[in-house]
Amino acid sequence: MRAKLVLPFIGLLAILSGCSNYKEINELAIVLGVGIDYIPDKNMYEVTYQVVKPSENAAKGTGSGSTPVINYEATGKTLNEAAGNSANFFSRQNIYSHIQLVIIGERLAKKESLNFIFDIFERDAGVRVNVPVLIARGAGVKTTMDMLSTVDKIPVQALSGKVKNASETLGEHGQTKIYEVIEDLTSEGSEPAISGVSVIGSKKVGARNENLETMEKTFTKLNGVSIFREGKLVGWMDGKKTKSLQIIDNKLKNTNLRFHCDEKRYNNITINQLKNDTKVDIQNSQAIITVNTKAYGYIVELLCNKDISKRQIIKEYEEKAEKELKKEITDGILAAQNLKSDVFGFGEILHATQPKKWKESRRKWDQLFSQAKINVKVNVSIEETGMRIKPYPY
Secondary structure (H helix, E strand, O other), rough: OOHHHHHHHHHHHHHHHHOOOOHHHHHEEEEEEEEEEEEOOOOEEEEEEEOOOHHOOOOOOOOOOOOEEEEEEEOOOOOHHHHHHHHHHOOOOOEEOOOOOEEHHHHHHHOOOHHHHHHHHHOOOOOOOEEEEEOOOOHHHHHHHOOOOOOOOOOOHHHHHHHHHHHHHHHOOOOEEEHHHHHHHHHOOOEEEEEEEEEEEHHHHHOOOOHHHHOOOOEEEEEEEEEEEEOEEEEEEEEHHHHHHHHEEEEEEEEEEEEEOOOOOOOEEEEEEEEEEEEEEOOOEEEHHHHEEEEEEEEEEEOOOOOOHHHHHHHHHHHHHHHHHHHHHHHHHHHEEEHOOOOOOOHHHHHOHHHHHHHHHHHHHHHHHHHOEEEEEEEEEEEEEEEEEEEEOO
């Protein structure tokens, strides 16, 4: 009888002990962003955390009017040591399940391979690997994370929104996530490409509340795409050529395409549907890359006084649009070739389609890619002209 009573009691203890790791919300610090940088003078890592201030994000009227988040940083010889040292500066235990953005310093990305930086993210089950990554270009990570935004109260939330918006409307900045970086680092036929962010204006003013009270604001701006080789940052791809990364990867959702309609003026179309097919081969010890792109779009702006109700005029504009889109794709590939970095994953395509040729060339792929023959074929179809057929007379 006594044994029958003891067993349920032991089971109850086991259930209760399962809650021993339970923490009250006021004992936790909700981390929304993490930045990792390098301090050359000290030869140490610096980790910056952006943490929610509950009092400033509570119901209206309860806050003090100060910034909605607090940034604090800790240093260490390893990233894990720096993370542990943060306990010396902050009274709460960090919780990482709500991270929205990871920012890597340009200085660190040039010095250290991303393999070592992202090792800690892949090992820690508390960090989601579908979080976007940015490279702080020109300014330190802490400075970049300090910049206050008028529209979005939380700086890393503003940055994350800019990446999403630019990816979906411009096509020049993809949302590169932690797991994608890890996949590229562990692949022999591809390298990472990560969007950069810069600070425009006064860095001191941007970190103060007065930045929210003036029309001439300091702000963060997406600025180019960082190119990596063997895990280290080797250069940048800037301008419209960065679209080539999303085009070849079939991730482009929308983009504007500007092309000359005469010697001085431009027309503009929006491409809202695109399909790309890429083939990679090796013939006579030379890599041959063939890119076939078919795009569909509609006219959004006419600055030349031509009658677009005529099919030959539409055909003329399609051909000019094809020429411009071909240039953007080709320029992007050439930029990567100059840096000997296959950020497009052409090596992976060769591996998947012709494994025998890949096996023979994998150890010298960087060289083969940098000297590859590039064939870009583009077809653009203008499917809509908008509500107005005849242009305004001018």
